[in-house]
Amino acid sequence: MRIGILGLGRIGAFHAETLSGLDAVRSLVVADPNPQAAKAAAERFGAQVADSPEALLAAGIDGVVIAAATDAHPALIRAGVRAGVPVFCEKPVAGTMAEGVAVLKDVEQGGVPVQIGYNRRFDAGFVAARDAVRGGELGALHTVRSTTLDPAPPPAAYVAASGGIFRDCSVHDFDIIRWVTGREVTEVYAVGGNRGADYIREAGDADTTGAVLTLDDGTIAVVSNSRHNGRGHDVRMELHGFADSIAVGLEDRLPLRSVEPGARFPAGTPHDFFMDRFAAAYRAELTAFTEVVAGTRPSPCTVADALEAGWIAEACTLSLREHRPVRVAEVRTG
Structure with a gap:
C-alpha cells in the first residue's frame, strides 16, 4: 500500500x-x-x-x-x-x-476510520496486563499505579503550547488505565509542584504532578508524572487485585537503582528516551494502522477513545488549579 x-x-x-x-x-x-x-x-x-x-x-x-x-x-x-x-x-x-x-x-x-496515536496500547507489557485483568487473573482490582517520568523537560516553546503536563504527558497514563482496566474514571484529585526549570512555572504549568483517580467500580488509580527524572525515561504500571498483583516495566532497563544490599536488579542500561522505550510498540501501532487501511480491523484507538483521556486531563487541570476533587462529568461537554 x-x-x-x-x-x-x-x-x-x-x-x-x-x-x-x-x-x-x-x-x-x-x-x-x-x-x-x-x-x-x-x-x-x-x-x-x-x-x-x-x-x-x-x-x-x-x-x-x-x-x-x-x-x-x-x-x-x-x-x-x-x-x-x-x-x-x-x-x-x-x-x-x-x-x-x-x-x-x-x-x-x-x-x-481514524486511529489516534496512543502507542502504549501496543506495548507487549501493557497488552499482557490487559489480558491478565480481562481474564480475571488478578481478581477484583483495588489499586492501580501508573508512572511516566521524563529524563528532562521539553523546550520552553513546546511547554508553552502543550496545554500543560496533564494534557501532554499524563494523558498517556489516563488512556492506558482506561484501556487496561476497562473502567471509566469518575473523579480526580490532582496536585503539582515546580522544583526545576523556571520556564515551566512561568508558563503556568507544573513539572511534577500526582493525581488520584477514582474508577467507576471503586478502584483507586494513582498517577505520578515528572519532567525531571535524572536516571532516564521511566514508564511503569502496577495492578493490584484481591487474587494477584502484576507490573509493567519491571525489566532490566528500568531507570531505577536499588540500594538493597546485594541487589543486582535492574542490570541493564536505563531507557533514556520514549522512542527507545517504545520502539517495538510504535512498530506494532503502525502495523495495526496498515490493517485498518486494508479494512481487516477497526480502529484500535478511535477519536472517541482519545477524547475520554482528554476529559480526565481537563478534570486534573481544574483540580490542580482549584485545589479540590473534580468529577469528570463536571468538565465534560458536547
Whole structure:
C-alpha cells in the first residue's frame, strides 16, 4: 500500500522510518512546511514529495499519517476523511476539547476510520496486563499505579503550547488505565509542584504532578508524572487485585537503582528516551494502522477513545488549579 505522511519533525521522521520497514507498505508520499525536511525524508526513504496536504491526499495514497503540529490536526483529519482516506493522527485530536468534540462529530458522519496515536496500547507489557485483568487473573482490582517520568523537560516553546503536563504527558497514563482496566474514571484529585526549570512555572504549568483517580467500580488509580527524572525515561504500571498483583516495566532497563544490599536488579542500561522505550510498540501501532487501511480491523484507538483521556486531563487541570476533587462529568461537554 501507499502511505502519506504529513509532518516530518521528530516523530514524523521516526514514523517514516518505521513505515518504510513494514512489508505492507510499498511506497511513501511525504509533505512538510519545511521543504528541506521533506527532501531529506524523500532521499532517505525513496519517498515522493508533495508540496501541500491537498497534493498529498490527491497522490493516490491508501492511508495518511498525521504528525504535524497539534493546531493542524483538526483540519488535516477532516481533509483525510473528506478524501475518503483512512487517517492515523498523533495525539491530541485537537488543541481544545471543544474542537476535539467537533472533529468527532465530523469523523462519525464521514464514516472513514481514524486511529489516534496512543502507542502504549501496543506495548507487549501493557497488552499482557490487559489480558491478565480481562481474564480475571488478578481478581477484583483495588489499586492501580501508573508512572511516566521524563529524563528532562521539553523546550520552553513546546511547554508553552502543550496545554500543560496533564494534557501532554499524563494523558498517556489516563488512556492506558482506561484501556487496561476497562473502567471509566469518575473523579480526580490532582496536585503539582515546580522544583526545576523556571520556564515551566512561568508558563503556568507544573513539572511534577500526582493525581488520584477514582474508577467507576471503586478502584483507586494513582498517577505520578515528572519532567525531571535524572536516571532516564521511566514508564511503569502496577495492578493490584484481591487474587494477584502484576507490573509493567519491571525489566532490566528500568531507570531505577536499588540500594538493597546485594541487589543486582535492574542490570541493564536505563531507557533514556520514549522512542527507545517504545520502539517495538510504535512498530506494532503502525502495523495495526496498515490493517485498518486494508479494512481487516477497526480502529484500535478511535477519536472517541482519545477524547475520554482528554476529559480526565481537563478534570486534573481544574483540580490542580482549584485545589479540590473534580468529577469528570463536571468538565465534560458536547
